[in-house]
Amino acid sequence: MASIQRIGALGGTFDPIHIGHLIAAAELQHVLRLDRVLFLPAGDPPHKTEQRITPAVHRLAMLRLAVADHQAFEASTLDLSGSGPSYTVDLLARLHEAIGPMSLVFLMGEDSLRDLPTWHQPGRIAALAEIGVARRPGVAVDMAALMAAVPEAAERVHLVSIPEIGVSSRDIRRRIAAGAPIAFQVPRAVETYIEREGLYRSLPGVSIAEQDVTGCDSRQ
Numbered sequence: 001m002a003s004i005q006r007i008g009a010l011g012g013t014f015d016p017i018h019i020g021h022l023i024a025a026a027e028l029q030h031v032l033r034l035d036r037v038l039f040l041p042a043g044d045p046p047h048k049t050e051q052r053i054t055p056a057v058h059r060l061a062m063l064r065l066a067v068a069d070h071q072a073f074e075a076s077t078l079d080l081s082g083s084g085p086s087y088t089v090d091l092l093a094r095l096h097e098a099i100g101p102m103s104l105v106f107l108m109g110e111d112s113l114r115d116l117p118t119w120h121q122p123g124r125i126a127a128l129a130e131i132g133v134a135r136r137p138g139v140a141v142d143m144a145a146l147m148a149a150v151p152e153a154a155e156r157v158h159l160v161s162i163p164e165i166g167v168s169s170r171d172i173r174r175r176i177a178a179g180a181p182i183a184f185q186v187p188r189a190v191e192t193y194i195e196r197e198g199l200y201r202s203l204p205g206v207s208i209a210e211q212d213v214t215g216c217d218s219r220q
Contacts (some may be wrong), residue, residue: 008037008132009081009095010107011088015054016194017066018172018186020165022073024134028107029072029161032132037073037107039063043080056080058199065189085180091123092128104129105158110136114156117149126152134162176200 009027017039025037041059062073067073078098079091088106095104106129113133116122119121125131131153147154167185175182177200182191194200 002010004101005087005218006033006034006103006104006105007095007099008107009040009092009129011040011042011091011168013053014039014041014059014063015169016062016172016190016199018167018185018190019184020167022066022070023165024068024109024162025107028132028134028187031160032158034105034132035072036096038076038078039067039073040076040079046207054074054199058193058197059155061089062193064185064192066092066195067185068189074098075199087120089119089124089128092125096128105132106130107132109138110141110159113146114139114141116146116153118187121216122150124213126150126156130158133157135159135166157176167219175202 008028010028012021016154021039025039028034029037041056041063043056045051060077060080063075067075078094092104092106096102106125108131108160110133113131116125116131117124143157146157172182172185175185176194182194186194
């Protein structure tokens, strides 16, 4: 009988995907002994209703280019197939239906773990998947308060230290709009795709001076 795989699920807008995402995913895969990591670009993120999101066809294309050379990484369209707000709990339930028996680990940043009690049905999220957490500098999580608010998460949260990479999707978008280089912040294939498709060349309501911002973290 084949052993049940441990599968990591990493969601986000990936607008665009960058090396911070990839490094965090590689470290989480190693430490948590994941057989595969699924990158799941969000179709309609409920927490980003005021932000203009790049069409899914581009975000998915860049994601596929970024993970093409990593055998354990896979781009999934599962979160792009539904309509309405893209809630994590619904995505995890659909993953169980689509894949079948597995050990599912939902991957997130430490700042997201801090906010978990405010998410839609956080207890069911913890019941559907273990939670692999990439530690972030300067972020403190009151684990006792978290477990009191979401008791289903007890013994299902794994904190993992990852290399600190000062790259963010927001900063990359702003740098492109300002005409600044993004070399080595995204895979070369992704950089070429952005250039070819003319993505992120303008950001509404943001001046050139405001667009050139550095030192952000690697949140999506």
